Amino acid sequence: MPDSVTATAPGPVTARSRMRTRLAAAIRSRWPxxxxxxxxxxxxxxxxxxxxxxxxxxxxxxxxxxxxxxxxxxxxxxxxxxxxxxxxxxxxxxxxxxxxxxxxxxxxxxxxxxxxxxxxxxxxxxxxxxxxxxxxxxxxxxxxxxxxxxxxxxxxxxxxxxxxxxxxGWSRALVMAVVAGLPMALFAVPAAVSWGDRTYAAANATADPGLVRPVTVTRSGSAESMVGWSTLGREGQRFVTAGPPGAVRVYVGLRSAPDPAARAALAVRELDRAGGFDRAHLVIAVPTGSGWVDARALRGFGGRFGGDVAVVALQYSYAPSWATFVFGRDSASTSARVLLAAVEQHIATMADPPRLHLYGQSLGAIGGSAVFAGAAEQNRRVCSALWAGMPGGGGPEPGARTAVLANASDPVVHWSLDLLWRPPDLTAARPDAPTPPWLPVASFVQTTADLLGALGAPPGHGHRYDTDQGTALPGCDSA
Structure with a gap:
């Protein structure tokens, strides 16, 4: 009896072991x-x-x-x-x-x-x-x-x-793609683009419900103004309603006059009417592609010059800055050039003209800096200039009469196709946050992705600049 028990006991144990071995082998053979x-x-x-x-x-x-x-x-x-x-x-x-x-x-x-x-x-x-x-x-x-x-x-x-x-079949698919794509290319896409332009223009022309038409004579769009309130566009209306009551704010919208020269001439007449040439300082602000002028810069001008300053801006596009940068960046420099020339022509007849300053952010910085052939011409024509968040980090270096604001965390400053194969030039950038190491291709991908959130950063970081856009503006005595 004991012998029979000893002989039969290992049987079930061996069967279980074989089962586990087979299951493990199956997992090892199939899962990988x-x-x-x-x-x-x-x-x-x-x-x-x-x-x-x-x-x-x-x-x-x-x-x-x-x-x-x-x-x-x-x-x-x-x-x-x-x-x-x-x-x-x-x-x-x-x-x-x-x-x-x-x-x-x-x-x-x-x-x-x-x-x-x-x-x-x-x-x-x-x-x-x-x-x-x-x-x-x-x-x-x-x-x-x-x-x-x-x-x-x-x-x-x-x-x-x-x-x-x-x-x-690839040949049939190609024919179907061409047949379907031709109407899209000839009719649907242009219609969509045209509709988008009209929609964006209509949105820009619609007043913000929270904005009230200015009543002071020193603002464009008021009852005494030669620029109609409805022609200012949304960004122009925001511009003229900003700042203290006595501040001179002159803005000429894209629909206020038919072409850049006519808009510049209207801006000069409007400055004369609003008393802008009677102020000690006159700032020509070159807007971004949509016509936006940063309200923080306007507050900075007030801090820099007190109430003895006038600010004038000329709109050259309704489109977002990226679209204007890609398809019509020359319009920014053309607008800045004709406005500066018209203002210079007027103050040349004055016995005590105001001191001229030029300011631009983002695409406005590119347009404003393109007005001058070099630093010598800039110093001769204006007291000072300030460029904030210039795309690609290019443009003039900061000097005695030129201030450059560039956040190290601003993807607009970093971004260019050259970023694919070489690090950006951050000579003029200020270290507002840790700067990542440059990596080929990867840095370009990351910077491109960060462009979408550039304006969502806290003030002083990314593509958001603070009142130092105005307070950092040099004076004529800095030469």
Whole structure:
């Protein structure tokens, strides 16, 4: 009896062991086989790490998710393109072992985790410098979920479109695309652009309900003004309603006169009527593309010169600054040039003319600085100039009679195509926040993404400048 028990006891134990061994072998043999190819893993990792590279400004979890998804999709596109080229030139792609895929996948996961940790620390560093609440664990959980979901949706849509094209045949698909695209190119796109221009112009021409038409004679748009209140546009109406009651604010909207020369002549007559030439200082403010003049700069002029200053601006576009920068940046310099010439012609007849100053922010800085052939001509024609947030960080260097304001965290100052292969020139920038190290391609991607939130930064950071736009304006005695 004891012998029989001893002989039969190991049976069930051996069966369970064999079952566990087979199950483990099945898991080891099948699970790694479902790992993505090495090229896909590397592409996803590269796209994720590029999106997590150090940026210039704090970013919301949603914005970071969108950036990660887009960079991942782009790198996947490069990977699939390279795979297609290799397959059709070499004939076949060498297969990788399961062990290789597992090692690459594990290494990639570790690399992404390290990038997330570094990105979290960098975000908190920026937020501390700009007095913004830190990003907690929920931030990165939302980022991971949003980036994964959006990437999956985009990849699924793209692959679905690819299957449809293959079923229809590439030649037939090309014909269908041309047939569908011609009406879009000839009718739909121009109509949409025209509608957008009309919509934007109508919105700009509509008064802000919170604005009240000025009653003082020193403002354009008042009852005594030669510039109609309705022709100022929304940005012009905001301009003339800003500042203390006695301040001279002259603004000529895009619809106030038919062309730049006529608008400049109207601005001179309006300055004469409003008493602008009787002030000791006259500031010519070159607006941004939409016609906007920063109210903080106006307050700064008041602090710099007291009440003895007049400010005049000439609108040259309704479009956003980025659209004007791409399609019509010459209009900014043309507007500044004709206005300065008209003002100079008028004050040449005066016995005690005001001192001229020139100011521009963003696209206005490009337009204003293009008026002069060099520093000598600028010093001869105006007392001083101030350029704030000039795109690309270019323009004149700061000097005795030229002030340049450029935040180190301003993506507008950093951005240019040269950023792809060389670091930006931040000689004139002031260190308002930690500046990330320059990385080829990655810095360009990050800066481009930060452009969307450049005006959402706290005052004094990003593309938001404070009253020092006026208080930092030099005087004629600085020469």
């Amino acid at each position: 086989g479902h790992l993505p190819p090495v090229g896909i893993t590397l592409a996803v990792t590269a796209g994720t790490m590029v999106s997590l590279a150090p940026g210039l400004l704090p970013r919301t979890a949603t914005a970071q998710s969108v950036l990660t998804a887009l960079t991942v999709v782009v790198t996947l596109g490069f990977a699939w393109s390279a795979r297609f080229v290799v397959r059709h030139t070499a004939g076949r792609i060498p297969r990788t072992t399961v062990r290789t895929r597992a090692v690459v996948c594990g290494t990639a996961a570790a690399g992404v985790l390290g990038a997330v940790v570094y990105a979290g620390r960098w975000q908190d560093t920026l937020r501390t410098a700009m007095d913004v609440a830190p990003a907690g664990p929920g931030y990165w959980a939302s980022w991971a979920f949003g980036a994964s979901l959006l990437s999956a949706v985009i990849v699924t849509v793209v692959r679905g479109c690819g299957r449809l094209l293959r079923r229809a």
